[in-house]
Amino acid sequence: MSSEMIAEYEVSxxxxxxxxxxxxxKDELQHQTHFCPGCGHGQTHKMLAKAIDELGIQNRTILVGPVGCGVFTYYYYDVGNISAAHGRATAVATGVKRSRPESIVIDYQGDGDLAAIGSAEILHAANRGEHITVIFVNNAIYSMTGGQLAPTTLLGQKTATSPEGRNAANEGYPLHVCELLATLEAPVYIERVGLGDNKQIMQAARAIKRAVENQVRGLGFSLIEVLSPCPTLFKMTPVEAQRWVRDVMEKTFPLGVFRDRTKEAQPRALPEAAPALDRIPQILGVANEDLPEGNPAVHDETAADLDLAVRVAGFGGQGVLLLGEVLAEAGLDAGLEVSWLPSYGPEMRSGTSNCHVRLATRVIDSPMVTNPDVLVAMNEPALRKFVKSVHAGGWILYNGEEFPADCEQPGVQVLACPFTEIADALGNARAGNMLMLGALLEMTGVLRDVNIDAALKRLVKNPRWTELNRRAIERGRELMRESRL
Amino acid sequence: MAYVEKQDRGQLRVDVEECKGCGLCVEACPPKVIALGERLNHYGYRTAAYKGTGCTGCGICFMACPEPGAITVMRIVNRARSVEQCMVGASECASN
Structure with a gap:
């Protein structure tokens, strides 16, 4: 009989x-976590891992980790891991879930991360009802950085930055994340649990599993707030810290379910997965097949190094930015290195506006054009503002009948023409910028018409401009040629 | 019959190199069969130690422990048979 009575045990x-x-x-510590003894993160980690095991979702779970003590989730969990910038884990989780709807996306954040710097992200993710699970570990303090006051710090609680205790008149009141989010329509499940004693711990484990399960069922946004001890910064023993969570913290942050719409919520169909990266150019209409093939730049034949810096300036509405953009886009088409940097004030129209354009055969060091080779001044204020910046040997294209005598610079060539009036005669005064572009192209000889055509095709979608732009550019070239005679 | 009574429902294993000696399991254990040991481990922690008998296999200590694998709880599997056996002539087993 006795042989049958020898007990067998199996791991439960x-x-x-x-x-x-x-x-x-770290080399030596590969068998234990980095958490301090008695840290609530450890318990929360285990509950989450247990939930992942029990739901059988390990191979499709993506965990978005926070900044803070919980930052090393990727060291511990054998699932997909992403480390988000401080506070942005919910935003990252949103992107991951939308592009990979079949995965289970779990967002793990602390109170300094979620309730302070990430308060906007969590609020809007919850309001949109993103299909993610948020585990929010609230220990009422910034732990990793040394115990500063957090939004969730209790009134009267002493921290490194509130040595006299949190004072509502100075630091405001503790932020109640669950209550706040429960005012929104979209969240499906919101519960606050604690790690204060055995009963609370068991409830926490159930709640975390439920929040993950909600996502598996496709119900929507779930958040579990875990009141968690930080023995190190509470300056208590682990057991004292645990009791403090139960006896003190819970008075400010009552436990319970703040939202449960799991019964009414209908499993929503998964959104269509985001397109693969290589399909995006096609969707945006900038796929290679849409573009004209190789329009080599003129400079290739001369094989000289090109570095052209252009400043285009004028009033908003004159097409200042478009002129620069066409130039840069055409340079791109010709296989050059290009940069285009717009600079304009808050005015809608008639404010000053200018842009910096660089075209080069070598990598461009800075998109700023301080001393341009060519200044395209579309009105007199723009001319006066930038005339001194053009270096000797450069060009000024000026939109006006007569170049102001006091603006003349030694060694700087000038083409002054009433481009706007000429454009008006051609059909529309707004094509003045294309006339100036034509003159610029003729003068520099850098780009070909095919490059310009390709750029215009991409930037000016409305076909009614195509013909006028072409004529304006041609007329601009003529004006430049005539001026050289 | 005394032999049957000695079969604990649970068993407990502590990985002394992973345990950080926080004592939460000692606090959590309902039958109070865990204590912090006298000896220090490699890192200088007084680690948790099972007293040797009385584990019920409830698993609370495992849930209270912050380390992923410091505690492993095992439960008896042939208990049904044990109970059957002890049903032959013992009412004490009902309390087991």
């Missing part, structure tokens, strides 16, 4: 499979 509670066997962190 062991390390979750969602954790790595060993953690690729």
């Amino acid at each position: 509670h062991g390390k979750a499979k969602a954790f790595y066997e060993r953690y690729e962190r």
